[in-house]
Amino acid sequence: MSTQRVIVVMGVAGTGKTTVGQLLAEALGIPYAEGDAFHPAANVAKMSAGIPLDDADRWPWLDAIGDWIRNRAGLRGGVIAASSLKRAYRDRLRAAAPGAVFVHLAGERPLIERRMAERKGHFMPTTLLDSQFAALEPLQDDELGVVVDVSGSPEDITERALAALRRLPIQEN
Numbered sequence: 367m368s369t370q371r372v373i374v375v376m377g378v379a380g381t382g383k384t385t386v387g388q389l390l391a392e393a394l395g396i397p398y399a400e401g402d403a404f405h406p407a408a409n410v411a412k413m414s415a416g417i418p419l420d421d422a423d424r425w426p427w428l429d430a431i432g433d434w435i436r437n438r439a440g441l442r443g444g445v446i447a448a449s450s451l452k453r454a455y456r457d458r459l460r461a462a463a464p465g466a467v468f469v470h471l472a473g474e475r476p477l478i479e480r481r482m483a484e485r486k487g488h489f490m491p492t493t494l495l496d497s498q499f500a501a502l503e504p505l506q507d508d509e510l511g512v513v514v515d516v517s518g519s520p521e522d523i524t525e526r527a528l529a530a531l532r533r534l535p536i537q538e539n
Contacts, residue, residue, distance in 0.1 A: 370443045372435045372463050373531070376450035377471035378498035380478040381516050382523060383447035386471060389524040391445040397438065401448030404430040418497040421454075428455055432462030439463040451501045456509060467534065468511030469527050475499060477517065510534065 373394075375387040384400060391398035402410075405427050409419055431448050438444035439462075450456050450468065460466055479495055505511045512530035516523055 372438050372443055372466045373445045373469055374450055374459060374466055375447045375469045378502055380481045381471035381473060382520055383471060385520045386523050387445050387447035389520055390527060393528060396442050397444045399434055399446040401431055401446050428458045432459050435459060435463040435466055453503045468505055470505050470511060470513045471516050472513050473516035
């Protein structure tokens with residue numbers, strides 16, 4: 367697998383995007399970025415108040431992530447965790463780096479809700495999980511990416527992701 371790839375770890379809140387993203391970056395020896403850090407303060411305030419973001423809220427966030435992806439493409443690559451729930455969001459990121467690869471962390475709602483409830487210090491409340499699942503548009507056949515089940519330990523999930531990524535065709539960023 368090319369370590370020049372830019373990998374976007376996507377999925378609803380609570381799937382382990384941050385943890386798995388960090389482990390993937392470490393395993394591949396490439397930089398990691400946390401997509402939540404790209405949110406404007408107004409977005410964080412909305413989500414903290416239990417108000418789902420709308421597309422108008424997400425476009426500046428996606429553009430900031432797109433800038434990071436564009437700057438990593440063709441260099442050493444990188445991994446970023448970003449929900450990327452809708453096809454339009456992923457298309458916007460691919461416009462910045464056409465070779466971006468998506469790792470969709472997917473799982474059953476009860477497992478994800480339990481994990482969300484157990485985490486400490488995150489601004490996203492479990493009350494927004496329904497809106498996340500409602501917005502989710504799974505990867506389509508023409509999108510470069512893999513779907514990885516989130517059951518098991520973060521290390522298990524990461525190993526499944528690495529194995530799936532190794533099976534993808536190599537494409538230029």
